[in-house]
Amino acid sequence: MLKVDGHELERRLELFREAARAAGIKLTHQRLEIFREVAGSLEHPSAESVHRALSASMPTLSHDTVYRTLWMLTDLGLVSTLGPKRESVRFDANPEPHHHFVCLRCGLARDFVSAELNELRIPDSVSDFGSIQATHVEVHGICNDCQAQQPAD
Amino acid sequence: MLKVDGHELERRLELFREAARAAGIKLTHQRLEIFREVAGSLEHPSAESVHRALSASMPTLSHDTVYRTLWMLTDLGLVSTLGPKRESVRFDANPEPHHHFVCLRCGLARDFVSAELNELRIPDSVSDFGSIQATHVEVHGICNDCQAQQPAD
DNA sequence: ATCCTAAATAGGATAGATTCCTATAAGCGT
DNA sequence: ACGCTTATAGGAATCTATCCTATTTAGGAT
Numbered sequence: 001m002l003k004v005d006g007h008e009l010e011r012r013l014e015l016f017r018e019a020a021r022a023a024g025i026k027l028t029h030q031r032l033e034i035f036r037e038v039a040g041s042l043e044h045p046s047a048e049s050v051h052r053a054l055s056a057s058m059p060t061l062s063h064d065t066v067y068r069t070l071w072m073l074t075d076l077g078l079v080s081t082l083g084p085k086r087e088s089v090r091f092d093a094n095p096e097p098h099h100h101f102v103c104l105r106c107g108l109a110r111d112f113v114s115a116e117l118n119e120l121r122i123p124d125s126v127s128d129f130g131s132i133q134a135t136h137v138e139v140h141g142i143c144n145d146c147q148a149q150q151p152a153d
Numbered sequence: 154m155l156k157v158d159g160h161e162l163e164r165r166l167e168l169f170r171e172a173a174r175a176a177g178i179k180l181t182h183q184r185l186e187i188f189r190e191v192a193g194s195l196e197h198p199s200a201e202s203v204h205r206a207l208s209a210s211m212p213t214l215s216h217d218t219v220y221r222t223l224w225m226l227t228d229l230g231l232v233s234t235l236g237p238k239r240e241s242v243r244f245d246a247n248p249e250p251h252h253h254f255v256c257l258r259c260g261l262a263r264d265f266v267s268a269e270l271n272e273l274r275i276p277d278s279v280s281d282f283g284s285i286q287a288t289h290v291e292v293h294g295i296c297n298d299c300q301a302q303q304p305a306d
Numbered sequence: 307a308t309c310c311t312a313a314a315t316a317g318g319a320t321a322g323a324t325t326c327c328t329a330t331a332a333g334c335g336t
Numbered sequence: 337a338c339g340c341t342t343a344t345a346g347g348a349a350t351c352t353a354t355c356c357t358a359t360t361t362a363g364g365a366t
Contacts, residue, residue: 178313179312179313179314181313181314181315183314183315184314213315213316213317214315214316215315215316215317215318216316216317217315217316217317218314218315218316221314221315240323241322241323241324242323242324
């Protein structure tokens with residue numbers, strides 16, 4: 001199990017404590033442990049694996065609390081999600097090289113093309129993870145419709 | 154509902170017919186309609202929305218068929234998925250700008266950093282979709298562990 | 307055109323992920 | 337320490353995706 005350096009973890013925990021205080025959010029034992037688990041891992045855990053890791057020391061921890069906490073951390077900007085959040089799998093039948101704009105609120109996904117972005121230089125170290133098959137750019141933002149509904153954050 | 158140009162759609166359908174023939178895969182009505190639906194949309198539909206769109210003209214179409222067909226098209230290389238396929242949501246508490254290597258088989262996700270990739274120029278046209286919040290590069294491939302288990306494809 | 311067989315489908319059951327509901331418990335300002 | 341407000345536990349409900357199997361179909365052979 002890969003771990004974040006202890007000093008860095010403490011730094012992230014302090015950021016969380018500050019952000020929680022600023023937002024008027026209570027610092028419960030559950031929230032601190034859940035944040036410590038996700039901030040301390042290099043493996044981008046799922047809610048389920050966070051729950052599993054903590055249930056040894058907190059046998060009554062509920063799934064609901066893990067999910068609520070992780071989404072709350074996402075709202076605070078301390079955590080993000082890989083890919084378009086929740087939702088179901090989305091399919092893409094565009095055979096040309098292209099890139100994606102993805103709305104963080106509603107999941108809307110649109111293609112855009114860019115010859116320049118098709119030719120990115122990926123650091124050599126990445127091939128230590130495995131063989132590279134494709135590379136593309138993901139732009140995350142808020143789509144026009146979602147902005148119209150809820151202008152600011 | 155945004156649609157792909159009719160001529161382009163026919164071209165994609167022809168590619169599918171060829172690929173199916175080459176792979177010894179039967180060209181059923183269901184498969185053709187499902188492919189037409191996903192290849193004709195600019196909105197990267199989910200399996201559920203494909204099913205919904207087709208159920209008017211094919212009331213007995215099953216969910217299973219839609220899923221099987223979409224994964225089959227993915228295996229043929231005619232369709233890809235947005236984000237790490239299936240699985241649950243994955244969380245990321247790394248506050249520094251970074252990019253991802255994602256294994257297409259097992260979903261393993263690892264961070265890597267690159268000052269150069271942090272400074273990508275995104276086409277102006279993308280801001281027509283909405284406000285941009287973050288940009289990062291996703292490298293898709295097969296991780297070392299998965300390659301060891303099943304060397305070639 | 308008809309037959310045959312392997313492959314594909316429908317439909318319901320099942321598994322897994324995520325959220326909802328509500329009575330109880332705990333944080334934190336005073 | 338007290339009380340108000342927010343958070344939690346636990347189970348029920350929902351939703352996504354896959355599995356199972358009897359029936360149907362595509363497409364090559366006749």
